[in-house]
Amino acid sequence: MSDFENVLAEKVKSVEDIISRFLPEEEGYQKTILEAMNYSVNAGGKRLRPLLMQEVYGLCGGSDPETIAPFMAALEMIHTYSLVHDDLPAMDNDDYRRGKLTTHKKFGEDMGILAGDALLNYAYETAFHAFDSHTEPERVAAALQVLGKKAGVYGMVGGQVVDVENNGKFVDEKTLFFVYENKTSALLEAAFMTGGILAGASGEEIQRLEQIGRNLGVAFQIQDDI
Numbered sequence: 001m002s003d004f005e006n007v008l009a010e011k012v013k014s015v016e017d018i019i020s021r022f023l024p025e026e027e028g029y030q031k032t033i034l035e036a037m038n039y040s041v042n043a044g045g046k047r048l049r050p051l052l053m054q055e056v057y058g059l060c061g062g063s064d065p066e067t068i069a070p071f072m073a074a075l076e077m078i079h080t081y082s083l084v085h086d087d088l089p090a091m092d093n094d095d096y097r098r099g100k101l102t103t104h105k106k107f108g109e110d111m112g113i114l115a116g117d118a119l120l121n122y123a124y125e126t127a128f129h130a131f132d133s134h135t136e137p138e139r140v141a142a143a144l145q146v147l148g149k150k151a152g153v154y155g156m157v158g159g160q161v162v163d164v165e166n167n168g169k170f171v172d173e174k175t176l177f178f179v180y181e182n183k184t185s186a187l188l189e190a191a192f193m194t195g196g197i198l199a200g201a202s203g204e205e206i207q208r209l210e211q212i213g214r215n216l217g218v219a220f221q222i223q224d225d226i
Contacts, residue, residue, distance in 0.1 A: 015047045015054065015072065022073040022126045036107045036115035037122065041080050044098040049191045050076050056195030056209060066133040067198050071143060074127035075194070078151050079187055081119035082160070088112055091164070124148075135198060143194040150190035159183030177218065185217025 001009070023041060026034045050072035057068045087094040087102040088109065095105050104112025127147065130140045149155055159182025162175065170176040192209035201209070 011051055011054075012047050015050050015076075018069045019047070019050065019073045019076050022070065022129075024122065032107065032111060033114050033118050036103055036111050037118050039106065040084050040103045040115055040119065041077065043080075043100050043103075045076075045080075047076060049079055049187055052188065052213075053191040053195040056192050057199045060196050060199035060201045060205070062195070062199030064133050064135055067130050067135040067140070068195070070126050070129040071147070071194050071198065074123040074147065075187065075191060077119045077123035077126065078147075078156075081116040081123070082156060082187075084112060084116040084119065086160075120151075130198070139198050139200065143197045146193045146197065147190050150186040150193075155182055155186035155190075159186065180218045180221045181214055184221040185214045188217040188220075189213035 019041065023038050024034045026038060028034070053072055053075060054068055062068060083097065084103045086092050087097060088104055094102050096102060102112070103115050107115065124144070124147075127144060130143070131137055133140075151157070153161075159179045163179045163183055166175065166179075170179070189210050190213070192213040193206055196206050196209045
């Protein structure tokens with residue numbers, strides 16, 4: 001492995017450890033849904049979004065792990081919920097993801113739906129832990145506002161809606177880029193922006209970080225489609 005690959009592997013391992021800290025204990029009457037949530041998050045992945053958030057936070061001068069860690073875990077939970085719902089029979093109807101049974105195939109379609117719902121809600125419960133850190137509450141609130149918007153109807157969900165309505169086929173560039181910039185780019189924008197906001201970056205810097213995230217998402221999706 002190259003030096004870059006070694007460093008990346010170490011950073012991903014660190015991100016995995018952070019995410020694991022915030023996963024729920026599998027106990028109580030609702031144990032099944034907690035198992036499904038943890039199964040979904042632990043199914044693998046590049047952990048690109050929380051990793052980028054952490055890097056941006058550090059580059060912008062952030063230094064409190066108790067501020068950034070809850071947001072890193074929350075963003076990965078939001079990303080995971082979107083994949084769990086994408087795999088459902090009403091959407092992509094996939095049986096496997098990364099070589100493992102999809103959540104609804106392992107736990108049933110009902111639990112697949114509920115696991116996605118639970119991860120989305122639990123993501124915000126997790127992010128709220130940042131209010132217990134030494135970072136100003138105003139920064140945490142601003143980061144939450146960005147996270148909520150980028151994950152919602154004016155972000156990832158909105159892009160997914162247009163993608164589903166068009167069955168993944170587009171006849172004009174404007175619609176295609178709307179999907180790219182929302183379904184794919186929105187959570188990357190959230191990673192860059194929340195990292196900057198929590199570190200105290202200026203408004204102008206946050207706008208630049210948003211554009212970087214958008215460009216990265218569009219480039220990734222173009223390559224993926226090709």
